[in-house]
Amino acid sequence: MPQQTAPRNPPQQPRVGLFVTCLVDLMRPSVGFAAAKLLQDAGCHVEVPAQTCCGQPAFNSGDRATAADLARAMIRAFSHLDYVVAPSGSCAGMVRRHYPELFADDPDLRGKANAFAEKTWELTSFLVDVMGVSDVNASFDGVATYHDSCAGLREMGVQAQPRKLLGSVRGLKLVEMEGSDVCCGFGGTFAVKYGEISNAIVSEKAARISESGAPMVLAGDLGCLMNMAGKLSRQNSATAVRHVAEVLAGMDDLPPIAAPAAPATGKPGAA
Amino acid sequence: MTAAITSPAFRENAHQALEDKQLQAVLGTMRTGFSVKRAEAAAALPEFEALRDSARDIKNHTLAHLDLYLEQYEAKVTASGGHVHYARDAAEARRIVADICRDLGAKTVTKGKSMISEEIGLNDHLEREGFTPVETDLGEYIIQLRHETPSHIIAPAFHLSAAQVEQDFRRVHTQLPPERDLSEPVSLLNEARQMLRQHFLAADVGITGANFLIAETGTSVIVTNEGNGDLTQTLPKAHIVLASLEKLVPTLDDCAQMLRVLARSATGQDSSVYTTFSTGPRRAGDADGPGAYHVVLLDNGRTGMLGTSFQEMLRCIRCGACMNHCPVYQAVGGHAYGWTYPGPMGSVLTPSLIGVEKGGHLPNASTFCGRCESVCPVRIPLPKLMRHWREKEFERHLTPATTRSGLALWGFFARRPWLYRQATRLGAATLALAARGRGKFAALPFASGWTQGRDFPAPEGRTFQAMWAAEAGKRRRAGGKPGAKEQNP
Ligand code: SF4
Numbered sequence: 001m002p003q004q005t006a007p008r009n010p011p012q013q014p015r016v017g018l019f020v021t022c023l024v025d026l027m028r029p030s031v032g033f034a035a036a037k038l039l040q041d042a043g044c045h046v047e048v049p050a051q052t053c054c055g056q057p058a059f060n061s062g063d064r065a066t067a068a069d070l071a072r073a074m075i076r077a078f079s080h081l082d083y084v085v086a087p088s089g090s091c092a093g094m095v096r097r098h099y100p101e102l103f104a105d106d107p108d109l110r111g112k113a114n115a116f117a118e119k120t121w122e123l124t125s126f127l128v129d130v131m132g133v134s135d136v137n138a139s140f141d142g143v144a145t146y147h148d149s150c151a152g153l154r155e156m157g158v159q160a161q162p163r164k165l166l167g168s169v170r171g172l173k174l175v176e177m178e179g180s181d182v183c184c185g186f187g188g189t190f191a192v193k194y195g196e197i198s199n200a201i202v203s204e205k206a207a208r209i210s211e212s213g214a215p216m217v218l219a220g221d222l223g224c225l226m227n228m229a230g231k232l233s234r235q236n237s238a239t240a241v242r243h244v245a246e247v248l249a250g251m252d253d254l255p256p257i258a259a260p261a262a263p264a265t266g267k268p269g270a271a
Numbered sequence: 272m273t274a275a276i277t278s279p280a281f282r283e284n285a286h287q288a289l290e291d292k293q294l295q296a297v298l299g300t301m302r303t304g305f306s307v308k309r310a311e312a313a314a315a316l317p318e319f320e321a322l323r324d325s326a327r328d329i330k331n332h333t334l335a336h337l338d339l340y341l342e343q344y345e346a347k348v349t350a351s352g353g354h355v356h357y358a359r360d361a362a363e364a365r366r367i368v369a370d371i372c373r374d375l376g377a378k379t380v381t382k383g384k385s386m387i388s389e390e391i392g393l394n395d396h397l398e399r400e401g402f403t404p405v406e407t408d409l410g411e412y413i414i415q416l417r418h419e420t421p422s423h424i425i426a427p428a429f430h431l432s433a434a435q436v437e438q439d440f441r442r443v444h445t446q447l448p449p450e451r452d453l454s455e456p457v458s459l460l461n462e463a464r465q466m467l468r469q470h471f472l473a474a475d476v477g478i479t480g481a482n483f484l485i486a487e488t489g490t491s492v493i494v495t496n497e498g499n500g501d502l503t504q505t506l507p508k509a510h511i512v513l514a515s516l517e518k519l520v521p522t523l524d525d526c527a528q529m530l531r532v533l534a535r536s537a538t539g540q541d542s543s544v545y546t547t548f549s550t551g552p553r554r555a556g557d558a559d560g561p562g563a564y565h566v567v568l569l570d571n572g573r574t575g576m577l578g579t580s581f582q583e584m585l586r587c588i589r590c591g592a593c594m595n596h597c598p599v600y601q602a603v604g605g606h607a608y609g610w611t612y613p614g615p616m617g618s619v620l621t622p623s624l625i626g627v628e629k630g631g632h633l634p635n636a637s638t639f640c641g642r643c644e645s646v647c648p649v650r651i652p653l654p655k656l657m658r659h660w661r662e663k664e665f666e667r668h669l670t671p672a673t674t675r676s677g678l679a680l681w682g683f684f685a686r687r688p689w690l691y692r693q694a695t696r697l698g699a700a701t702l703a704l705a706a707r708g709r710g711k712f713a714a715l716p717f718a719s720g721w722t723q724g725r726d727f728p729a730p731e732g733r734t735f736q737a738m739w740a741a742e743a744g745k746r747r748r749a750g751g752k753p754g755a756k757e758q759n760p
Contacts, residue, residue: 061674064665073686197602198720201598230728234725234726
C-alpha cells in the first residue's frame with residue numbers, strides 16, 4: 001500500500017491550503033469547516049485559496065486536456081503554501097498519484113506537479129502522519145462503523161489514521177463491518193452512467209453496514225458518503241451517515257447526510 | 272471471426288444478470304470465497320509481495336525480448352521433435368488445428384481447459400469440420416453440455432449452482448440409472464469422470480492450453496486441479512498446445528517463480544494439484560506420451576499491444592484474482608462482459624483484441640476502486656489501463672454525446688473560478704430549496720441512473736467558499752482572528 005512519507009521537520013505552524021473539494025463545497029460545507037477546525041487545532045495556519053475542482057471527473061472520463069487545465073489552476077492557486085490538505089482521499093489521490101502522471105511529458109510542469117503532489121495530503125493522514133495528532137479532544141456519544149473509501153485506502157494508505165483519531169473521541173465506540181475495504185459502488189460518474197450496477201454494489205455495502213449493528217457509518221469521502229446515505233435513506237434505514245471530520249470536530253448538531261434538516265438531532269441512534 | 276461478441280450490449284446484459292435470482296445467489300458466495308482464500312495464502316508467505324515484484328519483472332523482461340525468446344522456444348520445441356505453428360488470427364489458428372486433426376484422421380478430440388480455444392471459438396469450428404470435441408475439465412464439460420461460454424477464466428461454470436448441474440447431468444446422461452444420488456458435488460465430478468473415461472480412450476487428438484511456455488527448454492506447462500489435462504495430453508496420438516505468445520517465460524526457474532504466485536492468487540492454494548510439464552512427443556523408451564506434439568501460437572492482436580501502454584496487459588497470467596475482487600464482476604458475473612474475458616482484465620484486454628468500438632463499455636464500467644490492481648500477481652495497473660481506453664475513446668469521439676457535452680459544460684465553469692462560484696452558489700441554494708428540508712431527493716431528472724435505486728442527498732444550501740468568505744469578512748470587521756486567513760473573495 002502506498003504510504004506517504006512524512007517530512008522530517010514539518011514547519012512549526014505550517015501554512016496549509018484547505019483544498020475543500022468540489023463536492024464538499026457544493027453539498028456539505030460543514031465538512032470544510034470541520035476540516036479547518038481540526039487543522040487549526042493541530043496548529044496549522046489555514047488558508048482557502050479560490051478553487052474549483054481538481055479535474056478528476058475529466059481525467060477519469062478520458063478528457064486529459066480539461067484535467068490538465070484544472071490541474072494547472074490548482075497548482076497555481078496553492079503554490080505559496082506548505083501543504084495542501086483535502087477532506088477526501090479521492091481528490092487528494094488525484095493530485096498525489098495522477099498529477100505527476102498527467103504532466104510526465106511536460107518538461108515545464110513536471111517538476112511543479114511532482115512537488116505539488118508531494119505536499120498534498122488527505123486530512124486524517126495529514127493530522128496523524130505530519131502533525132502527529134493522536135487526540136482530537138472531542139466527544140461524540142455512540143457507536144460507529146468506518147468505511148474505507150477506495151482511493152484513500154489504496155492510493156493514499158489511509159486506514160489506521162482515521163481509526164486512531166476516532167479512537168480518541170470520548171464516548172465513541174468503533175465497530176468494524178465485514179469488508180470495510182470493499183468499494184461502495186460510487187465511482188464518480190459511474191454512479192449515474194451505470195446506475196443499476198452502482199445501486200447493486202451499494203446495496204451490498206448497505207447490508208454490511210446494517211449487519212455491523214452500528215447506528216452510524218463514517219467515511220472520509222463525500223462521494224461515497226452520499227452514495228451510502230442515499231441507499232440507506234431509500235431503505236428507510238435509521239443509520240446516520242457522516243463524514244469522519246464531522247465527528248472528529250465534534251459537530252453533532254449537524255443533521256446526518258440525507259437526513260431532514262429539522263429537528264437537528266444528528267446524534268447517532270436519534271435519526 | 273472469434274467467439275460471439277455481445278459486449279456492446281453490456282448494459283442490457285448487466286440488467287439481465289441483476290434480475291437473475293439464481294445467478295445472484297451464486298455471485299453472493301464470492302464475497303467469502305476466493306478473496307478470503309487469497310488473502311490467507313498471501314499472508315502465509317512472507318515473501319509474497321517480493322514474489323509479485325519478481326513475477327512482474329520476469330514478464331516485463333520477456334516482453335521486452337519477445338522475439339528472441341520466441342526463436343529460442345521454437346528451436347527447442349523443434350529439437351525435441353515437436354512443431355511450432357504461428358497463427359496471426361483466430362481463423363488461422365482454427366484452420367491449423369483442424370488441419371492437424373484431419374491429417375491424423377481424427378474423430379474424437381479431447382480438450383483440457385483453454386481460454387484461447389474459447390477466444391477463437393474452436394469447438395464450433397471443430398464440429399463444423401466433422402470432429403467431436405469433448406471438454407474434459409469439469410467446468411468446461413458442464414458448459415459444453417449447456418452450449419454456454421465460460422463466465423470466469425479459472426472457474427468456467429462459476430455462474431451455475433450444483434443443483435443446475437445435477438439437472439443437466441440427468442438430462443444428458445440418460446444411460447445412467449435415474450435414481451442415482453447426485454446430491455454431493457463430488458458425485459458430479461465422479462459422474463463426469465465416468466462419462467469422460469471412454470472419450471479419453473477414444474481420443475485421437477488432445478488439445479490443451481498452456482499456463483507457461485518455457486523458452487529454455489521448449490516446454491509447455493499446465494496447472495489443473497482435476498488431472499484431466501494429463502490424460503488429455505498423454506493418451507491420444509497427438510497433443511496440440513494452443514497458447515497465445517505472451518505465455519512465454521525464459522527459464523524453468525522463472526516458471527517456478529510464476530507458479531508460486533499463480534495458484535495463491537487464483538484459488539489460495541500453495542500450488543495447484545497437478546502441474547504438468549511437457550516437452551515434445553514421446554521418445555523411444557518413454558512409457559507414454561503422444562506420438563506428435565504441436566504448438567499453435569496465437570497472436571490475434573497481441574503484437575499490436577507491444578510498445579503501447581497496453582503492453583503491460585500482456586503480463587497477465589490469467590489467475591482470475593482481479594475478477595474475484597471486482598465489485599462490478601461480483602454484481603453482474605462474467606457473461607455480462609460479452610466476450611471471452613470478463614472482469615478487470617477483460618475490460619482492458621477485450622478492447623485491445625476486438626476493438627474499442629465493440630468493447631468500449633467495459634473500461635467505462637468500473638468504479639476505479641483499485642482492488643484488482645492491489646491483488647494482481649504481476650502488478651498490472653488495471654484502472655490506469657482502463658482509463659487509457661477512456662482517453663482513446665474521448666480522442667476518437669466515441670464517448671457518448673451526453674457525457675461529452677456534460678463534461679464540456681462542467682469544464683467551462685470549472686476553468687472560470689468566479690463564474691464557477693456563482694454557479695455553485697446558485698446551484699446549492701436552488702437544490703436546497705427544492706429539497707424543502709427533507710434532506711434528500713427521491714428523483715432527480717438529470718441523475719435518474721442514481722435516483723432509481725437511491726435517494727440523492729440534498730446540499731446544505733450554501734457553498735463552503737461563500738461561507739468561508741463571509742466568516743472572514745466578519746472576522747475582518749471584528750479585528751481579525753489569528754490562525755485563519757482567507758483569500759477567497
Ligand atoms: S490481470 Fe492480474 S489479477 Fe487479473 S487475471 Fe491477469 S494476472 Fe490475474
